[in-house]
Amino acid sequence: MGLLAIGLSLAPAGAQFRPSDETPDELPAGPGREETFYACTACHNFKLVAAQGLTRPQWDDSLAWMTKRxxxxxxxxxxxxxxxxxxxxxxxxxxxxxxxxxxNPFATD
Ligand code: HEC
Structure with a gap:
């Protein structure tokens, strides 16, 4: 029974703590939409994420940073x-x- 209690105490708080009333429906449709939305909005608005435009390795770094920091x-x-x-x-x-x-988009070379 002790294990069960530990498991529950480690459950992500995302379900209870919603910093805004954003929903995954507002995000572009595609595989992983809900997983991404709920993983990131446990702590902050998805807007903070959507404001970034990154390559895959950079996103990977962002996730590592979220974990570390x-x-x-x-x-x-x-x-x-x-x-x-x-x-x-x-x-x-x-x-x-x-x-x-x-x-520079205006560069001529
Ligand atoms: C455990 C909490 C937590 C989770 C979960 C989390 N973040 Fe964050 N994130 C933070 C905090 C705290 C900040 C700093 C917020 C601020 O600047 O006010 C932040 C900031 C950011 C920023 C802005 C960084 C910048 O330099 O402006 C990005 C991008 C980001 N998070 C991406 C993500 C992504 C993608 C996910 C989901 C995969 C995620 N975060 C999940 C805590 C979290």
Missing amino acids: HNMPDIQGQERELILDYLTTHYPPRAPARGGGWR
């Missing part, structure tokens, strides 16, 4: 892949970057 559960395996796929598909870097750098 803010104690986000260390999501691994298939669920992490799903979330990274979702974020990379719908929130990619805004300007097409070659070699990872920002390029």
Whole structure:
């Protein structure tokens, strides 16, 4: 019975704590939408996430940072892949970057 109690106390608080009335329906439809929404809105608005446009390795770094800095559960395996796929598909870097750098859209070369 002790194990059960521990399991319950580690359950994510996302279900109870909703910092806003955002719902996953407001996000672009696609695989991983709900998983991503609930994983991230446990602590903050999804707007904070949607404001970013990152490559897959950068999203992976963001997740690692959330875990290290803010104690986000260390999501691994298939669920992490799903979330990274979702974020990379719908929130990619805004300007097409070659070699990872920002390029001036007005550059003539
Ligand atoms: C355990 C809590 C927690 C969870 C879960 C969490 N974050 Fe965060 N995140 C934070 C905190 C705290 C901040 C800083 C908020 C602020 O700047 O006010 C933050 C900020 C951010 C930022 C803004 C960083 C910047 O430099 O402006 C991004 C992007 C982000 N989180 C992405 C995510 C993503 C993606 C997920 C879901 C996979 C996620 N977070 C889940 C705690 C969390």
